[in-house]
Amino acid sequence: xxxKLMLMIPGPTPVPEAALLxxxxxxxxHRSGEFSSMMGEVxxxxxxxxxxxxxxxxxxxxxxxxxxxGIINFLSPGDRILVGSNGKFGExxxxxxxxxxxxxxxxxxxxxxxxxxxxxxxxxxxxTNKEIKAVIITHSETSxxxxxxxxxxxxxxxxxxxxxxxxxxxxxxGAYNVPVDAWGLDVVASGSQKGYMIPPGLGFVSVxxxxxxxxxxxxxxxxxxxxxxxxxxxAKNTTPFTPPVNLMVALHTTLGMMKKEGLESIFTRHxxxxxxxxxxxxxxxxxxxxxxxxxSPAITAVATPGIETDKIRSLMKKQFDIALAGGQDHLSNxxxxxxxxxxxSDRDILSCIASLEVVLxxxxxxxxxxxxxxxxxxxxxxx
Ligand SMILES: *Cc1c(COP(=O)(O)O)cnc(C)c1O
Numbered sequence: 001x002x003x004k005l006m007l008m009i010p011g012p013t014p015v016p017e018a019a020l021l022x023x024x025x026x027x028x029x030h031r032s033g034e035f036s037s038m039m040g041e042v043x044x045x046x047x048x049x050x051x052x053x054x055x056x057x058x059x060x061x062x063x064x065x066x067x068x069x070g071i072i073n074f075l076s077p078g079d080r081i082l083v084g085s086n087g088k089f090g091e092x093x094x095x096x097x098x099x100x101x102x103x104x105x106x107x108x109x110x111x112x113x114x115x116x117x118x119x120x121x122x123x124x125x126x127x128t129n130k131e132i133k134a135v136i137i138t139h140s141e142t143s144x145x146x147x148x149x150x151x152x153x154x155x156x157x158x159x160x161x162x163x164x165x166x167x168x169x170x171x172x173x174g175a176y177n178v179p180v181d182a183w184g185l186d187v188v189a190s191g192s193q194k195g196y197m198i199p200p201g202l203g204f205v206s207v208x209x210x211x212x213x214x215x216x217x218x219x220x221x222x223x224x225x226x227x228x229x230x231x232x233x234x235a236k237n238t239t240p241f242t243p244p245v246n247l248m249v250a251l252h253t254t255l256g257m258m259k260k261e262g263l264e265s266i267f268t269r270h271x272x273x274x275x276x277x278x279x280x281x282x283x284x285x286x287x288x289x290x291x292x293x294x295x296s297p298a299i300t301a302v303a304t305p306g307i308e309t310d311k312i313r314s315l316m317k318k319q320f321d322i323a324l325a326g327g328q329d330h331l332s333n334x335x336x337x338x339x340x341x342x343x344x345s346d347r348d349i350l351s352c353i354a355s356l357e358v359v360l361x362x363x364x365x366x367x368x369x370x371x372x373x374x375x376x377x378x379x380x381x382x383x
Pocket of ligand 1: 010011062063064065089138140141142168170171191194
């Protein structure tokens, strides 16, 4: 059957019909009054989502471009930075820092383990000359399904006083509490194809007053990603370059949906779906790649020793039209990942678990009683 694809990957995520219909409209001119008034509302709602009164800027980039912009606008060549690295995305920010000639020190943990706040504390406390200019943290490490303790790490950054905290919140924003002002997060980057419930193509960067101070003296080269240009334009409800107008109309729609649902309900929904998914995987005798204490609300990584996970994914796609994500790098074919981020309902989780119960015995994993996965999830949803 065609047209029944269910995306359960951590981006792109499913798009609600109201947003799809918005995308289908004729583009409007980005210098029109109609666009400006829409952009004003979008900007206000982005600040609401970020829990900030400072700037949230929109760029035509993927999530990586948003993080790159969040790095290069506030630093100078040779600046010392600490980068948390416990998965594919943490490794990427190490590479970006190196590509721009920063003095990068990776603070690592094994893939599947959370970053250790004490390691950051030790380095920050030892830095009495205040040479560390920024700490970069991937909040929800999508490659492993681990959520890092941003709040604890950020407390050590605040005690240091000089360093900026730069956050990849691509799969935490809109799924988990990221209170930008309350925590004093200087730069928070995200992308449209994750919690925002629209297709890929827009990146978002929030910038604190402290980060704007650093911007004044930052010397890394920039042009298209110069956030100062976006700040000036955003203040006048316009954009420095041609924006993806249709995506912004769709964003206007989904931000309205998010406001209606409310931040607390959104976070609770992601938490509930995470709990149901994890309970089901345990009941099916599968192992969870991340521990309960550090499990991402957006994505559950499942290890399947002795089974090639690509076989599971291809049967899930063929038999049920459900797309699951695989593992990256050394985890390729060793884990599969269930995305429960954005426009995902409890019903979608039940469908996914039931389908897995059909598929798993076909790849040789049959040491569970049919129905136990669903029962475990039903218990969570019934509470
Ligand atoms: C998806 C994602 C990104 C951005 O990836 P793009 O492909 O550039 O959009 C960055 N960080 C995390 C944690 C992600 O999940």
